[in-house]
Amino acid sequence: MDDLAGFLRLRRSRIDPASVGIPTDRHRRVEGLRREEIAHLSGVSVDYYVRLEQGRATQPSEQVLDALARVLDLDETERDHLCRLAGQRRRTTKAVSGRIRPELLRMLDLVADAAALIMNHRMDVLAGNHLAELLYGRPLQGMNTARHIFLEETDLYAGWEQCTLDVVGHLRLAAGKYPDDPRLASLIGELAMGSERFRRLWARADVRARAHGPKTYQHPLVGLLELHQENFSLPSESGMELLVLSATPGSPSADGLRLLASYTANERFGTEQS
CATH class of the missing domain: 1.10.260.40 (lambda repressor-like DNA-binding domains)
Structure with missing residues (x-):
């Protein structure tokens, strides 16, 4: 207790x-x-x-x-x-295996004009489409968005302070749902060691569910992207969610996403073509 x-x-x-x-x-x-x-x-x-x-x-x-x-x-x-x-109505939940059904991967590929990715309760990116990799400017395999926000690429997030509130609230909620997940505990410890802001926010004990809403990025290749995020829980996949980041049709951000989608694999990750 x-x-x-x-x-x-x-x-x-x-x-x-x-x-x-x-x-x-x-x-x-x-x-x-x-x-x-x-x-x-x-x-x-x-x-x-x-x-x-x-x-x-x-x-x-x-x-x-x-x-x-x-x-x-x-x-x-x-x-x-x-x-x-308090131990009330607690459900036994098992940690996400990280294995994505082929049907989900095909669905990601069908999302052409928006960034789409699947995350688990630890905020590990398990899969993403082409535009999601372009948005984050790196391969998605092995990426954890909480670590990315607090320890790696803070300049990408134009609304960084709000993002940090959302991340800490989600991880606090996940820690209550998955108290026996050692990888989650290790991630929280790593963030606390590496980020003073994380330590301060964690001490507030706020809990939040990831929800739909605006997400703003300052992308190094195409500039400001004002996007809308929708979260879809995947009930048959313990702890997993599908996140879709889209732009209002006809907006400058929609033009920015189209421009971003035109970059090659070499250009998107900051390497030069031979």
């Missing part, structure tokens, strides 16, 4: 007392809500809540978790994460 205890402490410290009707004054020294305030608002005893934050309580019920999620102002993704940390 140590992860649950840490999550509760962090989220409690981030609740504005005024937002739940508790008056504050200059003498208040506690950041966020006090333990007894969380307990009263959630309808549980102070002693039980203290034991939850100390990792000494028995498995909390779904009703208690619902009440805590309400008081802590958790969204649906964060509430699911809270339940997993």
Whole structure:
């Protein structure tokens, strides 16, 4: 229950007392809500809540978790994460093998005017189409997008700060779903060792599900690309998602993608043709 205890402490410290009707004054020294305030608002005893934050309580019920999620102002993704940390409705999930069905590979090749790639819960790129390799300017085999964003190619991401928030939130969520994945734990440790921003964001305990939305790139060959990302969960493939990055038809970014697609394999990876 140590992860649950840490999550509760962090989220409690981030609740504005005024937002739940508790008056504050200059003498208040506690950041966020006090333990007894969380307990009263959630309808549980102070002693039980203290034991939850100390990792000494028995498995909390779904009703208690619902009440805590309400008081802590958790969204649906964060509430699911809270339940997993508490051992509620936990599903046994096996790590992704990395093997992609031939049918999925054929589907990637059918996406001609957008970058398309398949990732697992660790954000390893398992496969991608031609335009995805052109977008990232490197072979996709062996690429991890979390490592790429934090440790390798930060200049590519015009919205880098938002990207880092999304990545850390996703990895925090994945760590709750796959607590026994040693490769995921190793990746998180590597990012923490190599990036001060990752360490700061990880300490906030935010959780996020990867979702659709704008993604902006400053590409060295074609300039600014304002794209839209759609995420499609692959339910028969544990932890895998299909990501499609497209541009609005007729926009400068659509022209940029067409220009990018015209580059040869040598040009796309920064080598000269003989």
